Amino acid sequence: MYVGLFFQAHPLVMTLFMLLGFLAIIASTVIYFWIGMLSSKAVQVTCPECNKPTKMLGRVDACMHCNEPLTLDPDLEGKEFDQAYNSKKKSKDGE
Ligand SMILES: [Zn+2]
Incomplete structure (x- = not known):
């Protein structure tokens, strides 16, 4: 020892x-x-594509059931899905 x-x-x-x-x-x-x-910041939304509840982390995320790209930001609506949008913080986020 x-x-x-x-x-x-x-x-x-x-x-x-x-x-x-x-x-x-x-x-x-x-x-x-x-x-x-x-993870508590995840927002629960209903996917418009498959009508199932899914969780979103950040401003853009894909539906966990059908992989439909979802966004909480109206500015990004219709744009191509890109995880990089999550890292680009807007000043209105206030964080
Ligand atoms: Zn879906």
Whole structure:
């Protein structure tokens, strides 16, 4: 048990490792909540093509049943479906 002896002789090192583990847990918790917040922003809409409820993430998304491109932004209506629209934020989003 060399490692145990090492930690006994160096309590500061053990504390440092415990602190690192603690920080890792905090980071994963933050990421977990962040993903939860992102998915809660999904808007439930009824697909005009197949009349089934589907969820939209961002301004444009495809229907999960029939793959029909959907948009929440009237400016993008009729335009070709492109996931890149989601990254182009408008100032009116206020985020
Ligand atoms: Zn559909």
